Amino acid sequence: MRLSLGPILYLWPRQTIEDFYQQHIDSAVDVIYLGETVCAKRRSLKPAEWIELAKELAKSGKQIVLSTLALIEAGSDLGNVKRLCNNGELLVEANEMGAVQLMADQKLPFVAGPSLNIYNAYTLKQLHNQGLIRWVMPVELNAATLADILSDAEALGIRDQIETEVFSYGRLPLAYSARCFTTRFRKIPKDNCQFVCQDYPEGLPMDSQEGEAFFNINGIQTQSGRIQHLLPHWQEMQKLGVDLMRISPQPQHTGEIIKRYNEVIKGESQDTDIQEYLSAPACDGYWRGQSGMDYIAVSG
Amino acid sequence: MKLVCPAGNYPMLKAAVDNGADAVYIGFKDDTNARHFAGLNFNDGTAQKAVKYAHDRGSKVYVAINTYPQPAGWKRWQKAVDVAADIGIDALIVADTGVLAYATEKHPQLDRHLSVQGSATNVEALRFYKEQFDIQRAVIPRVLSMAQVKQLAENSPVELEVFGFGSLCVMVEGRCLLSSYATGESPNTCGACSPAKAVRWVETENGRECRLNNVLIDRFASDEKAGYPVVCKGRFTVEGSTYHALEEPTSLNTLELLPQLQQSGIKAIKIEGRQRSTAYVSKVVRVWREAIDSCMNNPQTFSAKSQWMQDLASVSEGTQTTLGAYDRPWQ
Numbered sequence A: 001m002r003l004s005l006g007p008i009l010y011l012w013p014r015q016t017i018e019d020f021y022q023q024h025i026d027s028a029v030d031v032i033y034l035g036e037t038v039c040a041k042r043r044s045l046k047p048a049e050w051i052e053l054a055k056e057l058a059k060s061g062k063q064i065v066l067s068t069l070a071l072i073e074a075g076s077d078l079g080n081v082k083r084l085c086n087n088g089e090l091l092v093e094a095n096e097m098g099a100v101q102l103m104a105d106q107k108l109p110f111v112a113g114p115s116l117n118i119y120n121a122y123t124l125k126q127l128h129n130q131g132l133i134r135w136v137m138p139v140e141l142n143a144a145t146l147a148d149i150l151s152d153a154e155a156l157g158i159r160d161q162i163e164t165e166v167f168s169y170g171r172l173p174l175a176y177s178a179r180c181f182t183t184r185f186r187k188i189p190k191d192n193c194q195f196v197c198q199d200y201p202e203g204l205p206m207d208s209q210e211g212e213a214f215f216n217i218n219g220i221q222t223q224s225g226r227i228q229h230l231l232p233h234w235q236e237m238q239k240l241g242v243d244l245m246r247i248s249p250q251p252q253h254t255g256e257i258i259k260r261y262n263e264v265i266k267g268e269s270q271d272t273d274i275q276e277y278l279s280a281p282a283c284d285g286y287w288r289g290q291s292g293m294d295y296i297a298v299s300g
Numbered sequence B: 001m002k003l004v005c006p007a008g009n010y011p012m013l014k015a016a017v018d019n020g021a022d023a024v025y026i027g028f029k030d031d032t033n034a035r036h037f038a039g040l041n042f043n044d045g046t047a048q049k050a051v052k053y054a055h056d057r058g059s060k061v062y063v064a065i066n067t068y069p070q071p072a073g074w075k076r077w078q079k080a081v082d083v084a085a086d087i088g089i090d091a092l093i094v095a096d097t098g099v100l101a102y103a104t105e106k107h108p109q110l111d112r113h114l115s116v117q118g119s120a121t122n123v124e125a126l127r128f129y130k131e132q133f134d135i136q137r138a139v140i141p142r143v144l145s146m147a148q149v150k151q152l153a154e155n156s157p158v159e160l161e162v163f164g165f166g167s168l169c170v171m172v173e174g175r176c177l178l179s180s181y182a183t184g185e186s187p188n189t190c191g192a193c194s195p196a197k198a199v200r201w202v203e204t205e206n207g208r209e210c211r212l213n214n215v216l217i218d219r220f221a222s223d224e225k226a227g228y229p230v231v232c233k234g235r236f237t238v239e240g241s242t243y244h245a246l247e248e249p250t251s252l253n254t255l256e257l258l259p260q261l262q263q264s265g266i267k268a269i270k271i272e273g274r275q276r277s278t279a280y281v282s283k284v285v286r287v288w289r290e291a292i293d294s295c296m297n298n299p300q301t302f303s304a305k306s307q308w309m310q311d312l313a314s315v316s317e318g319t320q321t322t323l324g325a326y327d328r329p330w331q
Helices: A014-024 A047-058 A075-085 A097-105 A121-130 A143-155 A181-186 A231-240 A254-265 B010-018 B044-056 B071-086 B097-106 B123-133 B146-155 B178-183 B255-264 B278-297 B306-314
Strands: A002-005 A031-034 A063-067 A091-094 A110-112 A132-136 A163-176 A204-207 A213-218 A221-229 A244-247 B002-006 B023-026 B060-065 B091-094 B111-114 B137-139 B159-167 B199-204 B207-212 B215-220 B236-238 B241-243 B251-253 B268-271
Touching (some): A002 A254, A031 A047, A091 A097, A121 A143, A143 A163, A163 A213, A181 A204, B002 B010, B010 B044, B010 B278, B071 B091, B091 B097, B159 B278, B251 B306, B278 B306
Parallel strands (some): A002 A031, A002 A244, A031 A063, B002 B268, B111 B137, B137 B159, B159 B268
Antiparallel strands (some): A163 A221, A204 A213, A204 B236, B199 B207, B207 B215, B236 B241
């Protein structure tokens, strides 16, 4: 089992982003994904600057992957994704079929991100034919379905040619819209957004009227109000053949979380509790085949 | 421009055909389609009858097999594709890449449309489905502005179909997991959003409360109209303000955009609502038939008649309508 660091899902200032990667380049993760996946308007780093940063980080020997937008609307969005896909050196995470096509055109390998809908091994095989070498399971699938998909992949003869990654820690990306819910909250038009999502480095909690953490607003993306935490299930994942557990960056404590995950999967500790690092309640329902917001994980 | 209309059962299909639908789309009675509701949809026999009724009157029938099969259910999706092909339907509406591959290989002669649940919003995604599965048409998600629709239509390798009227998804279709996060069931996995079995209404001192898997989605005063508790259309609290944080209970209505859609080269307009009634289908299809004919005959002078707008408003969710993402300020 190895760890990966997912792309930053929030709008952070350029300096914060650079400091973040400086801080984690020597951490226990083997793979780092970076790039803007949520909103094409965000410009802390331009595509060329993401590529430059990624190439710099790649000197560390870690695998660096450029992540692309999950929703590609305007022609200019597509231009930005093309720039990343044509970087000529680094692996790309496709979060949209358009990016898959751009990679397949060049006969280059790619990682299928969590927003590509891969719900069965037949889809996995089609995409493997186009260059997929790793996939991040859609977050709403569960352990039993993953076992079935991987066993079907075995029967289709592709099991040993693909890696499987599971979104294991962080607020779950649940939905994308044309509408920006942050500007809606601030009562300003999206076309003149003034990058107000930068005021919310971990998104805007959206609670029920009884104060229950329900969703989390992050621009055009809606996330889970709770924080998925699958470390208590890591042995089951390992048994199923999961190669990578993804940790999604948050403004505080990402380093401590990586450390805790690493100690457990290396067998140095059995303490899977991360309560002190959580800014919202935990959840693990999807993995267990329940509502995503449920939580019953037992440590160990 | 063709008019593509919903039918949740045989009487609705007849109503759609009789009121001028160029094509009617239906689904089977299981989770292979995105309107998997109790008492809705067609078995093999009624589907066959439906095809005959429509074909005898010059209308086409499309079958939506547009959810995402997991391994345990894969055979149901295969069977749905095979049955649809056997009964002589005119096109499949498919979202899943694996199902598209199966349909292309097993029934190459049967037209394939990419469902809105396939989430294709740009020319490269459309090219993927065209090159891999030779799709004839794609239904595009309700997230593009009018200018973006126009740009996409100019460059699209396939025919485009857009939503004209009906319930409004605020999220990109096929990419929304809010329902499964709350209830365990989503459009992708089960063909259901905010499923009825997870809904509970409770009368309280604070008003009528509506809960989805026990989470309070909205609370209504006694004089307020309470709509169906779709997870994205409730009132939630953000930094102390309680409001429709994602979307209000409104319907999409793009009737006034018809000339622009036609000029852009949009090939078909889809009406949402297989879960609605025969009366809804009759009324909506009649209005849209008249409007499309009027627009085709006189695109320069076309304007949306107030009677049409009133008729459509009377059957809209929340009785208000919006242009949705077609209109930039909505975004």
